[in-house]
Amino acid sequence: MVVAGVIASAIGIVLALAIEWFPTVAATQTKKISTLYDVLLIASVPIFVLVVTVVVAAVIRFRMRPGQEDQDGPPIHGNTRLEVIWTVLPALLILGLCTYSYIVLEDIEKAPAAAQELRIGVHGEQFAWTFTYPEEVTGGEELTTTELVLPVDRSVRFSITTADVIHDFWVPDFAMKLDAVPGLTTHYRVTPTRLGTYPVVCAELCGLGHSVMRSRVRVVEQAEFERWLAEQSTPAVEEGAGPDEQVAAGKQIFASEGCGGCHTLADAGSGGQIGPNLDDVLKGVDEAKIREDIVDPDAQIAAGYGAGIMPSTYGQTLSDSELDALVAYLKEATK
């Protein structure tokens, strides 16, 4: 039994370490948390194996055999030494893990030198994320976007707020999440270490569109980050572009803003069910009305849908030229 237990524990631990539990390790914090998780598994597997091995061994070895129907087991009522052992050992184990966790916590929350840290605002609203780059980051005007772009190897401190209910800003690949609580601004910091595009997820139930409240974060080189910042201040559509180019640009905006998460639109191939089906409700509607529907969604609501569900921030996150393009596209697609 002891041999079987040791072998099973060893296999269990090897398996536990071989499996990549976390999506990708994309930040310094993720690495520490992931290591802590591995240590926990190394501590847990033998305990589980111990319990199961003894139960299985007992059930096999001490099963009732023919002729034993009237026989009772020995009248053992307990054993004080055993009780002490299995109280003290877990207590020591737990104390050790607790200390280790505390060290990891201190490590994660440690602030870098203030000048090097980016400060970015994260704002949740049913059912979209917007990100604000303050003047000190952009070097020009404050910038609000729906896509989060971060330079690699630089600490970022997020300030998380919400316009309505509780949301939760989570990037699984950073292994960090924090609630956006009405009336409060909450903070956490990460240092992305790996280039790539990762999902941003809302982890706290926030209503009908909770599952489509997704965005993405792109981790790029510092040079590319600066180029991206500069691009944001130039219009998405060239001045005086033809109608076809406008529609094409609008189609891209429809996709990148995640409109299809909530709305069905045949031309874009989207099937969202949170908001009205655009193929139906926008048919024959003029440009001014479409524009109002985007910028001020609660002004007039399609029958059967509630107020306050669609974000009211598109007037700020989209530039005028982007809005023009989006309106042109929607007009064309629902003609």
Next chain:
Amino acid sequence: MAADTATSPALEPVPQITAHEVTRERSGIIDWLTTTDHKKIGILYLVTTFVFFLIGGVEALMMRLQLGTAENTLLDPSTFNALFTMHGTTMIFLFVVPIMAGFGNYFVPLMIGARDMAFPRLNALSYWLLLSGGVVFYASLFFSPPEAGWTMYTPLSNETFSEGGGVDAWIFLVHLTGLSSLVGAVNFYVTIANMRAPGMGWGRLPLFVWTILVYAILLILALPVIAGAVTLLLTDRHFGTHFYDPTEGGSPLLWQHLFWFFGHPEVYIMVLPAFGIISEVLPVFARKPIFGYKAIAASSVVIAFLGLLVWAHHMFTTPSPTVVLVFFMMSSFLIGIPTGIKIFNWVATLWRGTIEFKTPLIFAAGFISQFTIGGITGIIVAIFPVDWQLHDTYFVVAHFHYTLMGGAVFAVFAGIYYWFPKITGRMMNEKLGMWSFALMYIGFNLTFLIQHTIGLDGMPRRVYEYPDVGNLVLYNRISTIGAFVLGLGILLTVINILRSVKRGPVAGPDPWKANTLEWFSTSPPPDNNFDVIPRVRSVEPMKDIRRQIAYQTGTGSEAPPAAESLVRG
């Protein structure tokens, strides 16, 4: 002997029920509607809560069907949100908590040698309050079921974001079932404190009764808090108060603190009686006394105490100072110790026994393995740096299903198979029981083991659809298939119950050769439970009685029990 009775208060007879008038026996339905007999009320509890269990199970299967594939459009988001809200509420308020009260109602008086509960009419009131809570809640199906999750976090649950009466129906459910549980808890406490058989000191109280006692105390401590919290929510919604509104000086975090101050003890309210059932079943089928009686009884009390101090680990993703995080991590860790003590003692009970392979034992063994996983993942989510990744994901869903489904529900099934002969007088079918266990065990682990990975891969809870990335579709499909296997396993037990009630072999008073006093009575027990209440000499009065009978009739070779029972207890 007479002098002995006069000097020792323990030997005075328990209060006897005297009939003041002879009432005509009522028939059929009227009898069930007006009964104050703890056994009939117990059956009403068990049947009602099991029906709610099946309803909650169907809700779970509908959700798993929706999540069987990515970007599924089978259910709309509104229906899905209503489903998980009703599933969670049903399983907690209408199934696990009250079914423990059902077992308690039926068996506490029998196990302690009493003729009924202390307050039979209050007992009936408890049941009818529970039923009305369930009816009020499910009536919301006909207007607008609540969609804000069983935790009803504000502001999502306030009037602005949750119009219609669904949330109000939920509030009244909490009020009604809360009152039901409070009345029941006081009743249990008084019954256990005052109506034990002569000789049954605290050191000889059956372990299931110990857990029901702790369950009652926890209910009395935790329920008033949630009753106050939902009342504030009600006035916020309809009468212009702003307890949870930050724009007017309130705080949404206040709700979370109040809710979880109740919510975490609630976890132990659900799982402690399950521990009690396991502590009764294991020694009977291992044919060996429970290992470490005092340690098991004391650990229940320690768990209950610590359980009142850990609530904020449900709030690790809300802004909290580091020292608060550390406190709640420590306290959550500490619960692992008494829980571990219980598990080790159960395992030691099996060791060197003569283990009889019957369905209750198999369910109890399944409970141990699954609850150990639930306990270990509980430690993992209690470590906040790790919890920042795991919180609000499917990992948490998997964790609490391992404690509540793999733990409490498997214990409930062990209890059903163990006590069914006592309640109905008939045995359940062993073969069908084994099949039911096998399917439930495989189905349960298929459904929930993989959900740990789903959560680690980045899938949050309470989403009605998910994108097709990585292996999410494969994992979710495995989980969905498992859920249906689990459902089939449960269905087999339902069939087994329905068949055995009428056609099972007659059980006799003590088919398992058990340890506690309920087996001293006939199956099912008569109205007054016992004609003679025996004097209790140890934790295992029935073993003493069997030995005494064997000794007096000369059928056994063992010595009379007196010598041993005098040294113990």
